Amino acid sequence: MHNNLKTQFCGLSLNSPIVLLSGCVGFGEEYTRIDGFSNADVGAVCLKGITLEPRLGNIPHRVCETPSGMINAIGLQNPGTHAVINNILPKLDKVETRFIINISGSSIEEYGEIAKRFDDTDIDAIEINISCPNVKEGGVAFGNDPDMSYQVVEICRKNTVKPIITKLSPNQTNIAFSAQRCIDAGTDGLAVINTLMGMAIDTKTKKPIIGNNQGGLSGPAIKPIALLKVHQVYQVSKHHNVPIIGQGGITTANDAIEFIIAGAATVGIGTALFYDPLVCHKINKGISQYLSDNNLGGVDELVGTLALNSTVLTCDTGINK
């Protein structure tokens, strides 16, 4: 691993600024089926989204391709909090990387209950999912109302001393305001952004391709949107030293560097793995090279270094003369 990639995030020491995203890598072990893949190559792995009780998830089709991306509606299929704590967490190789659990509740109290259960485990951090677009109780109702977001983060904060990361929805009017409320409620970090709601239709059957009718759009198609959202959230979070996991369509080192410049302290990789399971090597290498080429000691020196254009014309065009 390249030395200049080591970084700190919400009090955790990470090998790399790469975080593997929830819902893309199962419960941490699945990608080790691939020869050449290692969790040691990433800073953290965010485990599949879980709920208090087991869930079967949505009916197929759960995924479909769209231009430069894909739609998914898995529906939080998971064995429930008890099974995750007792059967999955003990098997994780915690030497290789840091593990983050991703939680969804059907009520504010349920978020608090799950956070409390994980407080007593060796999980490294808790990501609060208030932005899953694919199930009624998936939290998007909490994520689209900044006051509800506040209450969810607040109750989790009361119930755990673990670092809390709040995953924000792009499907809302003012993401920066929402971020501010989550920070006020005590979140340690922010994940920006979850998927955008989308639909694809089979013109032969006139039915939506996704069993759930709609789903979350990910992949390169959403990168420019995600990048802007990170920039907007950073304008708030930088005043509180609350770091961001920048995510949405990152497939190359250059994409990752863009997110870091916009304000992300770490970068999330998800859909890109489906195309190239070994993409993390390339992204690590590219970020490390960029840091060296620009005489930067580490990722933290690059975070939020965006030099905005002056949007006011200052040159004398002579038009008004």
Add this chain to the structure above:
Amino acid sequence: MNKASRHSIKVCDCQILAHYQFEGEQYILTLASDMIAKATKPGQFVHITVSNSLAMRRPISIMSVDTENGTFDLLYKVVGEGTRQLSQRKVGDVLSVIGPIGNGFELTDKKRPLLIGGGVGMPPMIAIAQQTKDLDYQSFAILGSEVPFPFANKLADNNKDYQGATRTMPELEDWGIECRLASLQDFKGVFKGFVTDLASVYLEGLTTDERMQVEVYACGPHPMLVAVASLAKEYNLPCQVSLEENMACAVGGCAGCVVEVKTDQGIAMKRICVDGPVFDAYQVF
């Protein structure tokens, strides 16, 4: 996930060695990879990057392998944008391939495998035939297609006529595997009807003891698999089926490609990529 699964799937750049088109927009693609050729079990598949412009790979079953030359063959039909773009790739092009993936078919102590493949579900049956050719099995293969078969069929050497089905796939004949063809179309020497109708003809021709030795293996369109499962139930035969579904990661990470399965603990959603693609038909249908 058990530890043995670690590193079992390779990521390879595979050169296209041959790419033949058949009627009905069917193609047979030969790819080079010594690793995949040697590691593949019948029923496994590969996940292919067909084009840089598409965000998702495409899962395609492995039809046959040549371990000596380090190659493997795929049969696919153009059904959408991914397969359309794949069909345009030329000999010499290199494709990124992940594989081999999945739990393949399990050969059991039943010595008379009945292989039923429909359309692009034929490849895994051909893969089983290839595996059993040198073993102590007496396989019978039924291949069905509604477009012309993607091979030049020939009269079976044993001259047996299964209600009009007299012709076979030459490669299976070479391997010593008896095979007959079925279609709803009027193809010469091909059984006119469903693959399951031909399967009934075959099963009725066996003695009770012989029938006790049959295990059904099937891959094909969903309605065909439903019919095969029903036939297996009627004759009280064990039955393994290979399923397909839209697939994203293909390594069990995203739970995008699930099927509803009946288990002792109740209904479960199993991932077709790594829990399958082969399932016990009695658990699925």
